[in-house]
Amino acid sequence: xxxxxxxxxxxxxxxxxxxxxxxxxxxxxxxxxxxxxxxxxxxxxxxxxxxxxxxxxxxxxxxxxxxxxxxxxxxxxxxxxxxxxxxxxxxxxxxxxxxxxxxxxxxxxxxxxxxxxxxxxxxxxxxxxxxxxxxxxxxxxxxxxxxxxxxxxxxxxxxxxxxxxxxxxxxxxxxxxxxxxxxxxxxxxxxxxxxxxxxxxxxxxxxxxxxxxxxxxxxxxxxxxxxxxxxxxxxxxxxxxxxxxxxxxxxxxxxxxxxxxxxxxxxxxxxxxxxxxxxxxxxxxxxxxxxxxxxxxxxxxxxxxxxxxxxxxxxxxxxxxxxxxxxxxxxxxxxxxxxxxxxxxxxxxxxxxxxxxxxxxxxxxxxxxxxxxxxxxxxxxxxxxxxxxxxxxxxxxxxxxxxxxxxxxxxxxxxxxxxxxxxxxxxxxxxxxxxxxxxxxxxxxxxxxxxxxxxxxxxxxxxxxxxxx
Amino acid sequence: xxxxxxxxxxxxxxxxxxxxxxxxxxxxxxxxxxxxxxxxxxxxxxxxxxxxxxxxxxxxxxxxxxxxxxxxxxxxxxxxxxxxxxxxxxxxxxxxxxxxxxxxxxxxxxxxxxxxxxxxxxxxxxxxxxxxxxxxxxxxxxxxxxxxxxxxxxxxxxxxxxxxxxxxxxxxxxxxxxxxxxxxxxxxxxxxxxxxxxxxxxxxxxxxxxxxxxxxxxxxxxxxxxxxxxxxxxxxxxxxxxxxxxxxxxxxxxxxxxxxxxxxxxxxxxxxxxxxxxxxxxxxxxxxxxxxxxxxxxxxxxxxxxxxxxxxxxxxxxxxxxxxxxxxxxxxxxxxxxxxxxxxxxxxxxxxxxxxxxx
Numbered sequence: 001x002x003x004x005x006x007x008x009x010x011x012x013x014x015x016x017x018x019x020x021x022x023x024x025x026x027x028x029x030x031x032x033x034x035x036x037x038x039x040x041x042x043x044x045x046x047x048x049x050x051x052x053x054x055x056x057x058x059x060x061x062x063x064x065x066x067x068x069x070x071x072x073x074x075x076x077x078x079x080x081x082x083x084x085x086x087x088x089x090x091x092x093x094x095x096x097x098x099x100x101x102x103x104x105x106x107x108x109x110x111x112x113x114x115x116x117x118x119x120x121x122x123x124x125x126x127x128x129x130x131x132x133x134x135x136x137x138x139x140x141x142x143x144x145x146x147x148x149x150x151x152x153x154x155x156x157x158x159x160x161x162x163x164x165x166x167x168x169x170x171x172x173x174x175x176x177x178x179x180x181x182x183x184x185x186x187x188x189x190x191x192x193x194x195x196x197x198x199x200x201x202x203x204x205x206x207x208x209x210x211x212x213x214x215x216x217x218x219x220x221x222x223x224x225x226x227x228x229x230x231x232x233x234x235x236x237x238x239x240x241x242x243x244x245x246x247x248x249x250x251x252x253x254x255x256x257x258x259x260x261x262x263x264x265x266x267x268x269x270x271x272x273x274x275x276x277x278x279x280x281x282x283x284x285x286x287x288x289x290x291x292x293x294x295x296x297x298x299x300x301x302x303x304x305x306x307x308x309x310x311x312x313x314x315x316x317x318x319x320x321x322x323x324x325x326x327x328x329x330x331x332x333x334x335x336x337x338x339x340x341x342x343x344x345x346x347x348x349x350x351x352x353x354x355x356x357x358x359x360x361x362x363x364x365x366x367x368x369x370x371x372x373x374x375x376x377x378x379x380x381x382x383x384x385x386x387x388x389x390x391x392x393x394x395x396x397x398x399x400x401x402x403x404x405x406x407x408x409x410x411x412x413x414x415x416x417x418x419x420x421x422x423x424x425x426x427x428x429x430x431x432x433x434x435x436x437x438x439x440x441x442x443x444x445x446x447x448x449x450x451x452x453x454x455x456x457x458x459x460x461x462x463x464x465x466x467x468x469x
Numbered sequence: 470x471x472x473x474x475x476x477x478x479x480x481x482x483x484x485x486x487x488x489x490x491x492x493x494x495x496x497x498x499x500x501x502x503x504x505x506x507x508x509x510x511x512x513x514x515x516x517x518x519x520x521x522x523x524x525x526x527x528x529x530x531x532x533x534x535x536x537x538x539x540x541x542x543x544x545x546x547x548x549x550x551x552x553x554x555x556x557x558x559x560x561x562x563x564x565x566x567x568x569x570x571x572x573x574x575x576x577x578x579x580x581x582x583x584x585x586x587x588x589x590x591x592x593x594x595x596x597x598x599x600x601x602x603x604x605x606x607x608x609x610x611x612x613x614x615x616x617x618x619x620x621x622x623x624x625x626x627x628x629x630x631x632x633x634x635x636x637x638x639x640x641x642x643x644x645x646x647x648x649x650x651x652x653x654x655x656x657x658x659x660x661x662x663x664x665x666x667x668x669x670x671x672x673x674x675x676x677x678x679x680x681x682x683x684x685x686x687x688x689x690x691x692x693x694x695x696x697x698x699x700x701x702x703x704x705x706x707x708x709x710x711x712x713x714x715x716x717x718x719x720x721x722x723x724x725x726x727x728x729x730x731x732x733x734x735x736x737x738x739x740x741x742x743x744x745x746x747x748x749x750x751x752x753x754x755x756x757x758x759x760x761x762x763x764x765x766x767x768x769x770x771x772x773x774x775x776x777x778x779x780x781x782x783x784x785x786x787x788x789x790x791x792x793x794x795x796x797x798x799x800x801x802x803x804x805x806x807x808x809x810x811x812x813x814x815x816x817x818x819x820x821x822x823x824x825x826x827x828x
Contacts, residue, residue, distance in 0.1 A: 197804025198707040218803065222709065235702030235768065357508055359531070359540055359746070363711035367802050379753065424802035426530055426713050428510045 003032045004058035004124040008117065009044045012037050013071045014106045015063035021110030029114060030121035033061075040064070041102075042075030046086045046409050047377065047402075049100060053090075054402050059099045059124035061117065066104040067463065074462040076104070081459050085412055088441045092340065092434070093405055094348025096127055161320070165277055166212035168319045169249060172275060174207035176247050182273050183232030183240055185247035186223055188216045198223065202234040210249070212319075214283045217301070219418040220248055221257040222369040228271050245271050251279040253303070255312035256416035256451025257369040262314075263456045264414075266372055276315025281307065303419040303432070306330050313452060331417060331449075335430070336437050355400040357427040364421035364431055365407060370414045377410075378403050408434035413442040413457030416450050480670040481644040481662040488635075488642060489519035491660045492568060499564035499603075502536055504529060513567070522568070526609050526637060528616075528794065532719030533574040534581060536567055537598045540716075541745040544594065546731060549738045561597045566654070569607040573618045573794035575630035577719025578604070583786040584722060603654045606631030606647075612679045615795030617808060620683035623792055626674065636674045643674055684808055691818025692780040700813055702768035707803040708750070710767055714774065714797035714805070715748030720782075720790040723747045723754075749773050775810045 010016040016037045022029060038044055041064025052060050062083065064076040079102060087097035101120050105113045173185040187210040189199035196215040200223075201207055227246045231239030250258065255276055261267045281304030308329040312318070339347060362379070365371045408431075415435040422432040442448050446458040495501055496517060504523040505514040511529045513536065516522055548555040578599075585595035609616075609625035618624060628634035632651030636643040644662060646652050715721040725747040731739040747754060750771060755764040764770050782790035791807070798806050 191804055191806055192809060193806060195798075195804045195806065200706050223707075235706060236699040354508065359716050361712040361716045361748075362751070363709070363713050363802055366709040366711040420802075424711070424713070426510075426717055426800045428508055 002125060002128065004121065004127075004129070005056060006030070006033045006059040006061060006117075006121055006124060007052050007057045008033050008035045008061040008063065009038050009041065009048075010035050011041045011064040011076075012039055014065035014069065014104075015041075015113065017107035018063070018105040018109050018113040021108060022114045023110075025110045027110055027114035029117050033117055033121060040070065040072050040075035041079040042070075042072065042077075044079065046082055046089075047406050049083075049086060050402055050405055050409075053095060053099070053130060054399075056130075058127070058130045059101070059120060061120050062100070062102045063105045063113070063116070064102075066106055069106060077462040078460070080463060081461075084445065085438065085441055085459060086409060089405060089409055089412075089434075089438060091344070092347065092437050093351050093401070094344045094346070095130065096344055098123055098127060099130060162213050165320050166210070169212050169275060169277065170207050170210050172317055172319065173201060173210055173247060173249075174204040176273060177201065177207060178204040180244055182247035183244040184227060184234070185210070185249070185275070186220045186227065187249040187275075188212065188218070188220075200227075200234075212249075212277060214281070216249075216251070217282045217420075217423065219251075219254045219257060219367075219369050219420050221250065221254050221261065222367060222420075224248060224258070224261065224272060224369075225266050225372060228267055245273045247273045247275060249275045249277060250312055250315070251277060251282075252309035252312045253279075253307065253416060253418045254369075255314050257418065259314055259451040259454045260370055260414055260416060260457075261372070262454040264372075269454075274312070274315045274317075276312030276318050278310050278312075278318070278320030280310070281305070301419070301423075302333070303417060306332060314454075331436075332440055333433060333436055336433050336440070339433060340437075351404075352401060354429050355404050357429060358400040358404065359427060360400075360403075361426065363424045363426070364429075367420045367424045368411070369418070369420075370411055370416070371407070378406060404429070404431070404434065408438055411435055412438040413446070413448060413459045414450050415439055479646065480665045480667050480674075482638075482641045482665050482670075483644050483660060483662040484641050485524065487661045489522070491658055492519045492522070494658050495566050495654070499566050500562055501566050501568060502533070503568040513570075526569075526571075526607055526611065528571055528573075528609075528613060528796070530796070530800075531717055532577055532794065532796065533567055533570050534577060534719050534722070536565060536602065537578065537581065537595055538585075538722060538724075541743055542594060544726075544742045544744060547728075547740045547742070549740075558593075561594055562601075564601045564603075565598070566603045566605065568605045569635075570604050570631065571609060571794070572606060572623055572625060572627035572630075573616075573792040574719050575604060575606055576618070576621075576623050576627065576792040577794070579630045580720045580782075580788045580790050580792065581722055583788050584782075588786060603632045603650055604630070605633045605635065605651075608634065608636040608674070608678060610637060610677050610679065612681050613795060613799070615798040616681065616793060617684050617795060618793035619681050620686050621789055621791055621793040624678075625680075626678045636677065638673065638677065643670060685812050685815040687779065687811060687815035687818045689780060689783060691814055692776060695814045695817050696772070696776070698817065701772040702766065704805070704810065704813075705766075705768040705771040708767045708771055708805055709803055710750055710752050710770070711802065712746075712748035712751050713800045713802065715750060716746055717796040717800045719792055719794055719796075720778070721746075721748065723749060749777065771805070775807065775814075778807075779811070779814075 010019060016035070019035060041062055044062050049060050062079065064079055065071065067076060067080060070076040083100065083102045087100055090100060091097040103116050105116065169187065173187065176182045177185060183202070185201040185207065187199050187201060188196060189209045190211055191197050198218050198220055199209055201210060224246060231243035232246050233239040255274065258272065258274060262269055281300040284299045284301045306329040308331055339350060342350065365376060415438070417436065417439060419432045422430060425431060439450065442457070442459065448458050450457065492501060501516050502513050503516050504511055504525055505516055505521050506523050507514055511523060511525065511527055512531055513529050513533045543559045545556055545558045582599065585592040586599060606628055612625060626636065628645060628647050632648045632654065634645040634647055646655065715723070724744040726742065726744045728740050728742050731741040756762045764773065778791040779789055798808070
C-alpha cells in the first residue's frame with residue numbers, strides 16, 4: 001500500500017508535549033509521520049513548508065498552541081494568518097492545499113493529537129504522491145485571455161497634456177533643488193540614444209533633462225531607500241551632513257509602493273518629497289529609440305488596462321491639474337481565473353514549464369520596490385534555500401519553483417501591482433499572475449489592498465479582535 | 470546534390486522544404502538546436518521536428534552559448550559507500566547541430582574558444598561539446614536598433630565562424646560551405662540543392678545584407694585612462710545589480726562551482742559538483758570568506774564588466790569579448806547602454822592622445 005511521507009512541525013510547548021501525552025496514553029500514531037520539534041508554530045515560515053514539499057514530502061502538518069495560549073503571546077497568530085494564504089498559493093501552483101494542515105493541540109490533548117494526525121495521514125494517502133511528472137520545457141498552451149481584449153484597449157495619448165506635465169515637473173524639480181529642499185530628484189530622462197531611463201538630478205540646471213511621456217514605465221521608488229541611505233549624494237561626492245529629502249517622480253501605481261515602504265519603516269515620510277503625476281497609462285511597446293513623443297493611439301500595458309487609479313495616493317505636489325475621472329479597472333487579470341480553472345496537475349505543469357525558463361538573473365527581485373531585504377533569503381550563502389542548480393533543462397526545477405513561489409508569498413499584501421518584475425523578465429515568465437492571485441486572496445481574506453494607506457500588510461500583524469479564532 | 474567533394478565557397482540554392490527535410494534527417498542522429506518560440510520568446514532550443522523551427526532571422530533572447538556552456542552543468546558525481554569514494558565524470562551530450570546561428574553568436578563562440586579551447590588546459594566539457602558541434606549560420610537581413618556588430622569586426626553576413634552558411638533570398642536560401650566539418654555534414658546527409666553561378670549569386674546576396682556605420686570603439690590603450698573616472702559611478706546609478714546583461718551575453722562566461730547533495734537511493738550518499746552561470750554585476754560575485762566585498766559599489770561592478778569585455782579579455786586571451794549583438798542594451802531593465810560607455814572611453818582616449826602629443 002502507498003505510504004505517504006508526512007512531516008509534522010510541532011510546537012515544543014503544546015503540540016510536541018501533546019504528542020508525548022498521546023504516546024503515554026498508548027494512542028496510535030501513523031508510522032510515516034516524522035515529527036520536527038520547533039520552538040513555536042510561528043517559526044514554521046512558508047519557505048520551510050515549500051522546501052519540505054520540494055524535498056519529497058507528501059503532506060505537511062503544522063501544530064501549535066491554541067490561539068491565546070501561545071508561549072510567545074502572538075507567535076501562532078502569524079501562523080494562523082499566513083498558512084491559509086500559503087494554501088491558496090499552493091493550490092494555484094497545482095499542489096493540493098489539503099496536503100498542508102494547520103491545527104492547534106495543547107499539551108494535555110493527547111487524544112486530539114492522535115485523531116488529527118491519523119485523519120491527516122489518511123487524507124494524504126488518498127491524495128497519493130505529491131509530485132506530478134513534469135515534462136521539461138513543455139510549454140503548456142493554456143489559452144490565457146490577456147487583458148488586451150479588455151474594453152480599455154487603447155487610449156489616445158494627448159501629446160499636449162504630456163508636454164505640459166513635463167514642463168511642470170522640470171520647473172518644480174528645479175525649484176526644489178535651487179531652494180535646497182531636496183538633494184536629488186529621481187525622475188525619467190532620455191538617454192543620448194533616445195532610450196527612456198531613470199535619471200538622478202542634483203542641480204537645478206539638470207532638471208531640464210527630465211521627461212514625462214507614455215514610456216515612463218519604471219517604478220523609481222526602488223531607488224528610494226538606497227538614495228536616502230546615501231544621504232542623497234551625487235556620485236563621487238561626500239554625503240551631506242544634514243541631508244535634505246529625496247525628490248521623486250511617481251505615477252499612481254508607484255505612489256502605492258511608497259506607502260508600503262512607509263508602512264514597513266523602510267523610509268520616513270519627511271525623507272521623501274513626492275512629485276505625483278497623473279497617469280493615463282504606459283504603452284506596451286516602449287518607444288525605444290525614437291527621440292520624440294509618441295503620437296496617436298497606442299496599446300496600453302497589461303497592468304494599465306486593468307488599473308483603477310489616475311491620481312497618486314500620496315504626494316507633496318500633484319502635477320497634472322485636470323484630473324481625469326478615475327478608471328473603472330478591476331486590478332485583476334482574467335488569465336488568473338483561467339489558470340485557476342485548470343485541473344491541479346495542469347496548473348502545476350503550467351507553472352513548472354514557466355519556472356523552467358528561469359535563468360536566475362534575479363532581475364525580478366532587483367527591480368521590485370518591495371523586495372527590500374539586504375540579502376535575499378534565497379541567495380544567502382549559509383542557508384542555501386535554493387541551490388544554484390535552478391532553471392534550464394529541468395535541473396533543479398524545484399529550486400526555481402521554490403524561488404518564484406517564495407518570492408510571490410513574500411509579496412503577498414505588499415505587491416502593488418506595478419508588474420515591473422514581469423516587464424524586466426528576459427524569459428517572459430508571467431510573474432504578475434502569481435502576485436495578482438495573492439493580492440486578490442489578501443483582498444478577499446483581509447479586505448486589504450497594498451499601498452492604499454501607510455499601514456502594514458495584515459499578513460505580518462497579529463490577529464485583531466474580529467479575526468480571533 | 471552537394472557532397473564532400475564540393476568546393477568550398479561555392480554557392481547553392483536550396484528551398485525551405487528541402488532544408489526542413491534535411492534537418493529532419495539530421496535530427497534523427499544528432500541533437501538539433503534551432504530557433505523556437507518558447508512561451509512567447511524566441512530561443513535556440515532543441516527541436517525534434519523541423520515544424521517546431523521558427524524560420525526567422527530575428528535575434529533570439531539568449532545567445533547560443535548555452536549549447537556549449539549551459540546555465541547549469543553537472544561536472545561529476547561523488548558516491549560514498551562506507552570508506553569508498555567513487556567519482557564519475559559527467560559526459561556531455563553527443564553530436565549536436567546548431568541551425569540558424571546569428572553571426573554575432575558565432576563570433577561569441579569564437580571568443581569563448583580563446584579561453585576554453587585555445588588556452589591550455591582546455592576545458593574538457595566545453596571542448597567535448599565544441600568538437601561534437603556543427604554550426605549552420607544564417608545571415609541577418611535586418612539589423613535591430615541596438616545591433617553594432619559592424620563596429621566590432623563582425624557583419625550581418627559574417628560567415629567566418631560557421632561550418633555552413635545560409636542567406637535567405639526571396640524564394641529560396643543560398644547555401645555556402647565554409648569548413649570541412651560543414652562539408653562532411655553534407656556528405657552524411659545529402660541536401661537537394663542547385664549549384665549557382667557564384668559571382669551573380671554573391672551579388673544577389675549582397676543586396677539583401679543591411680549595413681550600418683560603425684560606432685566609435687576605443688583603442689585598447691585608451692581604457693586604463695578611464696579607470697579612475699567618476700563616470701562609472703554616474704552611469705551605474707540606475708543599475709539594479711541584476712545579471713541580465715551577463716546572462717544574455719554571447720561571451721560572458723563566468724561560473725560558480727558548488728557541491729550539493731544529489732537525489733539518491735536510501736543508504737547511499739551521492740553528491741554532485743555543478744557549475745552554473747555567474748555574473749560580475751551581481752553583488753555577491755566578488756564576496757569572499759568573512760563577508761568582505763572588494764567590489765562593493767555598482768560602479769565598480771559595471772566598470773569591470775566593460776573593462777573585461779574590451780580590455781582584460783583581449784589582453785589575456787586575444788579576442789574582444791563583445792560581438793555587438795546588442796542584447797544587453799535591449800534586455801537591461803533600466804537602460805544601461807554599453808555603447809555609451811564605449812563612446813565615453815573613446816572620447817577620453819582621444820583627449821589623452823592630445824595630452825601626449827602636447828597639443
